[in-house]
Amino acid sequence: MWHYTEGIANHSPVWNLHGIRILPGPSxxxxxxxxxxLPAPLFPGFDTxxxxxxxxxxxHDHSWFVxxxxxxxxxxxxxxxxxxxxLTGKDLRLLASRVRGGAPGPVDRFLREGDDFVTASDLDTLLDRMAALGGGALDRRLAEREVVARDREVENAFTKDAQIAAIRDARRYRGDRLIRVAPPHRLQDPKAGPLIAVKLRLLTRKSLGGIETDLSGRxxxxxxxxxxxxxxxxxxxGFGGGGMHGYRSLEGTFLGGCLFSGRVAGRAIARMV
Ligand SMILES: Cc1cc2nc3c(=O)[nH]c(=O)nc-3n(C[C@H](O)[C@H](O)[C@H](O)COP(=O)(O)OP(=O)(O)OC[C@H]3O[C@@H](n4cnc5c(N)ncnc54)[C@H](O)[C@@H]3O)c2cc1C
Known part of the structure; x- marks a missing residue:
C-alpha cells in the first residue's frame, strides 16, 4: 500500500474512517x-x-503541523x-478565486469543523490544546523550543535552516509565489495569526501491488x-505507480501507469480474440 503522513479525519465522511490528505506547501x-x-529534509511535501x-x-501514529x-x-x-x-465542476471562476486571499471554502470548513484542528491566538494556549488532543504524547516545552528556534531562523537572512532556505527558493518561481508558498514569517507574528495546529494521521490510499502479471497484463x-x-x-x-515508476513512485504518476497498462492489456486481448 501507499501511505500518506498528512491525513486528517473527514468532517463529513463518505465511508467509515474516511481520511482526507492535505497537499501541503512547504512552510x-x-x-x-x-x-x-522532523529532521531535514523531511519537510511538508518533500519525501512521503x-x-x-x-x-x-x-x-506514535500521529504528528503535527504548526x-x-x-x-x-x-x-x-x-x-x-x-x-x-x-476542478471537479470545471468552474473557472471558482478556480480563479484561489489567487485571492482567504482560505479556500473546503479548507476553511476543516478549520472550523475538523476534529484534528486547533487554533489559538498565542502559543501557550495552542500547546494546551495540542496536548489535550495528542493523548499525552506531547512534550510542551520541547514543542515550544522548536517554534521559537524556527522563528529565530526566519529572521536570519543567512540562515542555514534547510526548510527556510527551501521556502525562499520556492518563492523565486512566480507560480508558487502567487498561489502556493506564503511569504516567510514568524509563526508567532500576531499579524499572521491565529496560530493553527493540525494533528496529522497516517492515511492509506493507493495499492502498489496485487495480481502479478507479465508485461502484456496476463x-x-x-x-x-x-x-x-x-x-x-x-x-x-500494481501498475498504479508502483509497477511502472518504482517503489518510490512519484506523486501524480499513478493514473498514467493505470491507463497505459490497461491499453497494453486491451491490445493483447484484442490480438487473442
Ligand atoms: C483521492 C485520490 C487522489 C488521487 N490523486 C491522484 C493524482 O493526482 N494523480 C494520479 O496519477 N493518481 C491519483 N490517484 C490514484 C489514481 O486515481 C488511481 O491509482 C487510479 O484511478 C486507479 O485506476 P484503476 O482503473 O486501476 O482503478 P479504479 O479507478 O479504482 O477502478 C476500479 C473500478 O472497478 C470497480 N469495481 C470494483 N469492484 C468491482 C466489482 N466487483 N465488479 C465491478 N466493478 C468493480 C470500481 O467501482 C471502480 O470503478 C488518486 C487516488 C485517490 C483515491
Missing part, C-alpha cells in the same frame, strides 16, 4: 507526536516514504474530488505461470 513546522521537529519511516520509528492562518490560506490544498469543487500464478483467460491492469496489478 508548516512539522513536529512528531512528542513535539520534536522517508517521513513515514521516520514517524513509524517513533512509535502553522498560521496566513500559511493555511495559501498552502493547504485537499486531495479528493469533493474537496476541489472548482495474470500469473504464484509459480509464475500464465493463468489462462485472466488479465489484470491498473492499480489492481
Amino acid at each position: 508548516s513546522l512539522w513536529l512528531d507526536s512528542t513535539g520534536r521537529r 516514504l522517508a517521513t513515514m519511516e521516520h514517524l513509524a520509528r517513533g512509535g 502553522l498560521t492562518q496566513r500559511i493555511i490560506e495559501k498552502e493547504f490544498a485537499l486531495s479528493g474530488s469533493e474537496q476541489n469543487p472548482d 495474470a500469473l500464478t504464484p509459480h509464475g505461470e500464465v493463468l489462462p483467460g485472466l488479465w489484470a491492469a491498473g492499480e489492481a496489478s
Whole structure:
C-alpha cells in the first residue's frame, strides 16, 4: 500500500474512517507526536516514504503541523474530488478565486469543523490544546523550543535552516509565489495569526501491488505461470505507480501507469480474440 503522513479525519465522511490528505506547501513546522521537529529534509511535501519511516520509528501514529492562518490560506490544498469543487465542476471562476486571499471554502470548513484542528491566538494556549488532543504524547516545552528556534531562523537572512532556505527558493518561481508558498514569517507574528495546529494521521490510499502479471497484463500464478483467460491492469496489478515508476513512485504518476497498462492489456486481448 501507499501511505500518506498528512491525513486528517473527514468532517463529513463518505465511508467509515474516511481520511482526507492535505497537499501541503512547504512552510508548516512539522513536529512528531512528542513535539520534536522532523529532521531535514523531511519537510511538508518533500519525501512521503522517508517521513513515514521516520514517524513509524517513533512509535506514535500521529504528528503535527504548526502553522498560521496566513500559511493555511495559501498552502493547504485537499486531495479528493469533493474537496476541489472548482476542478471537479470545471468552474473557472471558482478556480480563479484561489489567487485571492482567504482560505479556500473546503479548507476553511476543516478549520472550523475538523476534529484534528486547533487554533489559538498565542502559543501557550495552542500547546494546551495540542496536548489535550495528542493523548499525552506531547512534550510542551520541547514543542515550544522548536517554534521559537524556527522563528529565530526566519529572521536570519543567512540562515542555514534547510526548510527556510527551501521556502525562499520556492518563492523565486512566480507560480508558487502567487498561489502556493506564503511569504516567510514568524509563526508567532500576531499579524499572521491565529496560530493553527493540525494533528496529522497516517492515511492509506493507493495499492502498489496485487495480481502479478507479465508485461502484456496476463495474470500469473504464484509459480509464475500464465493463468489462462485472466488479465489484470491498473492499480489492481500494481501498475498504479508502483509497477511502472518504482517503489518510490512519484506523486501524480499513478493514473498514467493505470491507463497505459490497461491499453497494453486491451491490445493483447484484442490480438487473442
Ligand atoms: C483521492 C485520490 C487522489 C488521487 N490523486 C491522484 C493524482 O493526482 N494523480 C494520479 O496519477 N493518481 C491519483 N490517484 C490514484 C489514481 O486515481 C488511481 O491509482 C487510479 O484511478 C486507479 O485506476 P484503476 O482503473 O486501476 O482503478 P479504479 O479507478 O479504482 O477502478 C476500479 C473500478 O472497478 C470497480 N469495481 C470494483 N469492484 C468491482 C466489482 N466487483 N465488479 C465491478 N466493478 C468493480 C470500481 O467501482 C471502480 O470503478 C488518486 C487516488 C485517490 C483515491
